Amino acid sequence: xxxxxxxxxxxxxxxxxxxxxxxxxxxxxxxxxxxxxxxxxxxxxxxxxxxxxxxxxxxxxxxxxxxxxxxxxxxxxxxxxxxxxxxxxxxxxxxxxxxxxx
Amino acid sequence: xxxxxxxxxxxxxxxxxxxxxxxxxxxxxxxxxxxxxxxxxxxxxxxxxxxxxxxxxxxxxxxxxxxxxxxxxxxxxxxxxxxxxxxxxxxxxxxxxxxxxxxxxxxxxxxxxxxxxxxxxxxxxxxx
Amino acid sequence: xxxxxxxxxxxxxxxxxxxxxxxxxxxxxxxxxxxxxxxxxxxxxxxxxxxxxxxxxxxxxxxxxxxxxxxxxxxxxxxxxxxxxxxxxxxxxxxxxxxxxxxxxxxxxxxxxxxxxxxxxxxxxxxxxx
Numbered sequence: 001x002x003x004x005x006x007x008x009x010x011x012x013x014x015x016x017x018x019x020x021x022x023x024x025x026x027x028x029x030x031x032x033x034x035x036x037x038x039x040x041x042x043x044x045x046x047x048x049x050x051x052x053x054x055x056x057x058x059x060x061x062x063x064x065x066x067x068x069x070x071x072x073x074x075x076x077x078x079x080x081x082x083x084x085x086x087x088x089x090x091x092x093x094x095x096x097x098x099x100x101x102x
Numbered sequence: 103x104x105x106x107x108x109x110x111x112x113x114x115x116x117x118x119x120x121x122x123x124x125x126x127x128x129x130x131x132x133x134x135x136x137x138x139x140x141x142x143x144x145x146x147x148x149x150x151x152x153x154x155x156x157x158x159x160x161x162x163x164x165x166x167x168x169x170x171x172x173x174x175x176x177x178x179x180x181x182x183x184x185x186x187x188x189x190x191x192x193x194x195x196x197x198x199x200x201x202x203x204x205x206x207x208x209x210x211x212x213x214x215x216x217x218x219x220x221x222x223x224x225x226x227x228x229x230x
Numbered sequence: 231x232x233x234x235x236x237x238x239x240x241x242x243x244x245x246x247x248x249x250x251x252x253x254x255x256x257x258x259x260x261x262x263x264x265x266x267x268x269x270x271x272x273x274x275x276x277x278x279x280x281x282x283x284x285x286x287x288x289x290x291x292x293x294x295x296x297x298x299x300x301x302x303x304x305x306x307x308x309x310x311x312x313x314x315x316x317x318x319x320x321x322x323x324x325x326x327x328x329x330x331x332x333x334x335x336x337x338x339x340x341x342x343x344x345x346x347x348x349x350x351x352x353x354x355x356x357x358x359x360x
Contacts, residue, residue: 001222002222003221003222003227006356008249008359008360016152019120019151019152022192023214023218024218025218025221033249034244034245034246034249035245065252084256085253085255085256086256086259086260088253089253089256089257089260089262090260092233092257092354092356093231096222096224096225097221097225097226097227098227098229098354098356098357099118099221099229100356100357100358100359101120101229102229102246102357102359102360113349113350115346115349128238128271128359131238131270131271131311134342135270135342135345138341138342138345138346139342139346141346142343142346142347142350144346144349144350225349226349226352226355227355227357228345228349228355228357229357229359230238
């Protein structure tokens with residue numbers, strides 16, 4: 001049993017990524033979307049905490065369209081996977097419930 | 103509306119209320135959803151975390167804003183079918199709120215690890 | 231799998247309802263069923279027939295309507311949230327003696343119970359908020 005977490009706010013102005021990480025179990029996954037993709041860039045405010053969570057085995061994804069729209073393709077932390085809407089659907093099925101952090 | 107033909111069993115539904123009262127209507131609309139849900143024979147729980155814990159302060163008095171008092175509305179919850187009301191410990195600590203400042207009795211104050219475990223036991227999460 | 235979506239954000243102010251729409255089309259393309267989209271909080275603004283975006287921008291109200299027609303999806307707008315934000319159907323406009331009504335076709339106004347029903351009926355309920 002595991003949870004898919006979605007995060008849609010910038011870590012430069014919100015602390016929801018940290019809230020999400022507090023509850024994130026090792027089998028959970030995190031999908032960064034909308035302004036949440038700003039959490040995925042190198043040097044973002046909570047990147048250390050995010051790396052630690054990835055180290056526990058949590059998979060972190062960023063939504064491709066939102067990354068591309070914001071021009072962040074070359075700025076992403078190397079441990080973050082890129083996915084699309086089909087991937088989003090798949091993730092929502094692979095996990096029991098979805099918690100939306102907004 | 104055509105209901106889908108399938109056996110409907112009781113589901114475990116957790117409402118997660120994470121926003122402060124009065125500044126936006128999310129907290130109020132979360133509470134309205136919980137009250138609506140209490141009419142359906144489901145296994146309901148409610149979790150306050152992040153700024154959502156400010157909804158529980160007994161000292162709140164929104165008279166000057168012409169709004170209804172959350173503390174009073176929340177005390178009504180215990181009369182409804184909401185079996186478990188959880189409050190996130192770390193959210194209270196970060197905001198320097200102590201247990202005796204909370205408006206309602208019988209809430210369970212739980213840490214992050216306990217909540218992680220609670221989340222995976224649910225069928226649905228309603229995120230507010 | 232049966233999905234339902236809960237949308238709590240207004241179109242054009244934030245990306246959330248656009249994200250929800252793209253997710254809805256993807257899940258249908260992947261042969262899943264979308265049972266209901268429930269519009270609550272500022273999400274009720276998605277259902278106003280008076281939304282008039284420029285021609286070169288996406289018209290989410292029409293997109294939701296088309297999705298509902300093509301795939302038999304319930305589009306339900308919370309009555310309490312809608313009325314206080316000025317989204318009314320003909321019946322409510324009469325009841326409150328308003329000069330006009332603006333709920334777009336294929337959307338229906340109903341109670342919060344429909345959100346709970348969606349949670350019970352669906353395998354997956356996903357919230358899109360802002």
